[in-house]
Amino acid sequence: MSNVVTALEPNAKQELVEGLTQAVAETAIETLKAQNYHWNVEGMGFGPLHDLFQKMYEDHFVAQDDLAERIKALDAHAEGRYADFLRRSAVEECEGKIDAKAMIKNLQEDQETLSATLTALAAVADKHGDVVTNDLAIERAQIHDKFAWMLRSHLRG
Ligand SMILES: [Fe+2]
Structure with a gap:
């Protein structure tokens, strides 16, 4: 009996x-960046920011595994080298020696980028009837929107 995965046309699967x-590439770059900021953040907001950045990298670490394993479920190769990730990712690495405000702003923009990537993926999955990838992508977009809001809120007031 065919299912969504076996019924996919090759070009649909490739897309x-x-x-x-x-999504894996950008999530992986963001994982390392959030962890680096978790180490290096300084100033009066140290405690909450150290904790928020930890929440982010822990979430992202699990997510990159979920996204990569969806690639495997689609019977394709999952890349796992930072060189490949950096080539593909719209999320870029950033100098770690920046102040807390610049860290927050940088991560906020990344979260918006990730949300856009995952929203686009959800639309592609919807177009091809892949409800599992669609569900995963929507859930991830929701989480990145939430982190973007939390980061944005730190920059106000
Ligand atoms: Fe830590």
């Missing part, structure tokens, strides 16, 4: 795998 691969 899904490319979207997932970009």
